[in-house]
Amino acid sequence: MTISGTTSGTTSVTRTTVRLTDGIDEELRHLIPEGICRTFRVMPYALADGQVLVAAADADDSITAHVVAERIDRPVVLIRHTVNEIVAAIDETYPPVEAEVETPEARRARMQMAQMLTRSGLVTSEQLQRAMLEYSRTGDPLGDILVAHEAMSEDVLVAALSEIFQMQRVGLADFEPDLDVARRLPEPLALRLQAIPVAVTEEAVLVAVARPLADDDAALVEQTLGGPFRQLLANRSDLDQLIQRVHSLHYSEVSTQALMESRPESSAHVVVSPAQKAVLVLAIVAVVICGVVWPINTLIGIVSVCSFIYLVVSIYKFRLTLRALGTHLETDVTDEEIAALDERQLPVYTILVPLYKEAGIVPRLVRDINALDYPQTRLDVKLLCEEDDDETIDKIKSLNLPPHFHLVVVPDSQPKTKPKACNYGLQLATGKYCVIFDAEDRPDPDQLKKALIAFQHVPANVVCVQAKLNHFNQDQNMLTAWFANEYSMHFELVLPAMGAAESPIPLGGTSNHFVTSTLRELGAWDPFNVTEDADLGIRLHREGYRTAMIDSTTLEEANSQVGNWIRQRSRWNKGYIQTWLVHMRNPVHLLAQTGLRGFISFNLTMGSAFVLLMNPVFWFLTTLYILTRWGFIEQLFPGIVFYAASALLFIGNFIFVYLNVAGSLQRGEFGITRTALLSPLYWGLMSWAAWKGFIQLFTNPFYWEKTEHGLDEGSS
Template sequence: MAQVLSLKTAGAHPAPEAPRRYLGDVLVSSGRLAREQIDAALRAQRGQNSLLGTILVVEGLLSQDALTDALSEQSGLGRADLDTAPPDPILLQGVDPLVCLRLDAIPWRKRGGRLEIAIVNPANGPAAIAAFGPATLALASPDALRTTITRAFGARMRRHASHRCPKRLSCRSLVRSGFSRRKAALAIGLAGGILAAPLAALNIALAWLLVANLSNVVLRGVALATRLRRGPQPVASAPKLVDSRRLPRVSVLVPLWREARVAEQLLDALGAMEYPAPLLDIKLVLEEEDLTTRAAIDRCTLPPTIDIVTVPSGALRTKPLAMNYALPFCRGEVIGIYDAEDRPDPGQLRAIVHHLMDASPDVACVQGYLDFYNDRKNWMSRSFTIEYAVWFRVFLTGVQRLGLPIPLGGTTVFFRRRMLEEIGAWDAHNVTEDADLGMRLARFGYRCEMIPTTTLEEANCVGAAAWIGQRSRWNKGYALTWASHMRRPLRLWRDLGWKGFLSFQVLFLGSLTASAAIPFYWLTAFVALGLDVPVWAHVPPLMVWALLLTGATGSVLMITAANVGLRDRASRGRWGWTIAFLPLYWLLAAAAVYRALWEVFTDPFHWTKTEHGLDP
């Protein structure tokens, strides 16, 4: 049986003449805490958007169960033991689980013909009664209530997470998993056209590659010039007006799948974050069937700032679906993402929050820099490091300064929660949900800004196959994102404006095409050096030299950007030979594009897992 103390409210509010009892007074009078401890917590509360009870629990001065007992004594409400007496399933029919999570309340049972609601915070009582009907209230612990909500509504919440993104903007309504008649007809049509007129097909393909690469060169050249003209992103050092305001609560989502090897390292990195603990709400998002990661987490002692959210099993398993599922469990006004292997700068959260508080209202999110801690492991990790330095420190920074939408990274990106929810959160079916989200925010009139704070990751450097697998997922997501947003080109033009529309084409379709074109550029160069390729005799000489010129120009831009990015990164040592061999690295990128195009037809929603913790 549940332990229910006297419900003094009986569904009514306390008598007006009853003196109000403060939580601190209850804790002192009951001997749980000293007055000095309460006063210190109240002083800390003045600069935080946090409840007194939360501060006391996070600081280790009070257990969660002791806090619930004190709230029961303060409010006169009884206790609801949801573990031994779960809610009546009949009462949950038609109840919205998102409302339950927002209010931290759930219809519990009927006693004497009257509804009883289990609730965490007595202050939410009036809102819970307004949502579920006239009732008496009983207090439950936060963990027990959220576990109860998960058990009762997990399958329904998973379905909601998979369809949260609007259908017109999601790739789920664009393609079907596996081959279909439409895909087969398209493939047969393309193959038939190439076989019927191979030389014409070759020239058309080369012309398209030339146009796409030229567009890439122009955008990257302008972005590089903008970045060079204005210098690197300035790091804020002087105090600002925002420093005197109350800091918001920040929720951090950390999706995990088969990450037992890095679990301890992850918790160490999260524990080093320099942000007021009562305002930190970290959610480790685990898949129900991932027992090894769960066991690794269970072997560690989690602080009160870290909770586990378990995603119920289902056919679709992607990072964006897991984040959509976990989002309603978050308590923060700012929502951030980290990956399992991340080691963020300890001061990163405070820098990000201050940037958002100081930014204009249309700034929906900020993106930090990504870098690698195993940058000198081998040639592949060095090349990967150069690529990230170019992408985050040079090109994305330059594109953002041009006022163009940027494709976001999958980690170290933080959102204003209201705007994230307004646009439908993440597309659960898109395997590069981050890049898609950057474009969707822009379509809703919001901006994303780069911020000079760095998170270190583990470079995928254990072999070409693993690297190509990871990159093919990114490329496949780029292809799906382009096709999804281009279903209505005129509407996309209106949403982004002509500059945003053109940059979207270059960033997504142009990038894919440029990578796919790399073998053709190599072949063109060999032909120019005297290699006899009979079919190339039918390619106009002007086309050949134009391809060579754009390819050479693009290479010079990349080498220049690599030096700028490495300088900003304060890289020391000999990187010249790595830069010289980047063309070989780009051949791997071409292989990844061709694999991605194959998977668009065969398995568009498959999430190729990147293994972490392989490099000690």
């Protein structure tokens, strides 16, 4: 055996008595993953003198030696073999799947790219090694991996591709398009191929492309344009911005009007329908007449109905909590299943992030998204900014983010709401699945992979997977602790129980994962509904689809200031009432679509907003009676009504406290459990916000109460 060199604890040799052609030791056959074997052309095959012999096409390559040594916990010797011998051994160990095996042409282009970048000093050996390892897992283009990890810029990659493919480049940063020319390629095709016509010459149409088009795609473009065309390589981010500018009017119209025009009965653009107005007027007239004729009995009747609604809603939530307490009702995804995922098979995943007046939080947002355990080359991150938010737009531009981050500027129009921005971004989405994250969100790193596996486990009619929400600043003050208790109750107990019962689930505003194509078919979010998430969850259910919960958590920032909290909560309550009004326009149709159990669940869930409106009335009457012993109040609570109201006072408040305690216990947040004992005070704030939202429903129904983020000093 002749030793030719030593690198990183790995020895390379040129001659040995044991050859790869003698066979592969079964113990070593799968010691190195297939992707690394094929990328670096290596194969472990025998043990000799306590060392693992590894066949290598380039036994002197330091990167190959380092990669192999990192994956084998014993001394390693690299043995030089021919490429054909190693490929044959790899194919025997890992039978090749044609679509997953790199073609000779692609390999030559990759090696040419690697040599060009390293010889010119544009990337370091360490950066190239990390990129090669990711390539071995994902099979994504080496250049795109280097750009995604900011080892080099997109402009450098475009220059390298221009050299390799002998294609001319074009700069689009300040380009003003001729719209007639740019729109010669239909928007869906331009978006899918990342290609757009930029000029016309006597010989051909000049088409800017992010990457050289495949032969089939090039033929389709030529057919669509009706003649020859020439490809010009462009920066992906600049090309993306150009496509948005060319088609912004179309995107804006669809994001605002699609649901309103295709399903007007499902849109909240009309707050109260004519039929609902008629019923409401008749009910008011009837109550007034009864009040004149039988004043005391009418008031008793109103108190009785309110008490009954109040009690039923409380018992319903209590029942859901008991069902979920101490159980695991979420769709299970194990660590082993996550580890077993083949990253070459991972689909593109779109992340929609609505931003408004949140420039300061953008760097942390970028950091947290890049921390996700998902190949960055398979991410399609849409940073959705309003046109008048210059500060946030300028901040994003100043960061020079890699091309998997897309700045999306939503034209300034009404309604200026989060769902309209999400609808706008959804039209640009390229992912098979999509998810919404808010600016301050900190999702579990493996959440995207968990959602993908969950979609494989659940029935085909499950098109949404909801992760849990909680707060990272729950210990900041009493308000944040109450907020965290409430979230624990809602996401750890109530929603899992509703999912297990296949009841209509009002989605959370973030971390809900969708099948993109189905979301588009349903008309996406209602831009006029200020709790678009809850509304969408009900619409999904009505169309025969279902939502599943997964055991993955996204941490948000709990509002730590009362005024900020009231703004957010008043919007939620306004939206819940909006949602109830929309879906109760035709109660018979709703009942037919959801069934009796679903119908009752919907009304009791949305009914919580009305219960919050009742609270101050009951509290006022109770306080007034204690202070005055006014006999008139006694008359409102005769016999059974008194006992029902007393039950509300004691049982209802007990249930509310119990739910909050149970939620924090279920999550294991024992440090804030004691704050749940003071939950009735929190309930008072909720009622304040509910009345504000209720009044605003009639004065400014589509106004989006902005919640400020970044108020927690420890959140930056």
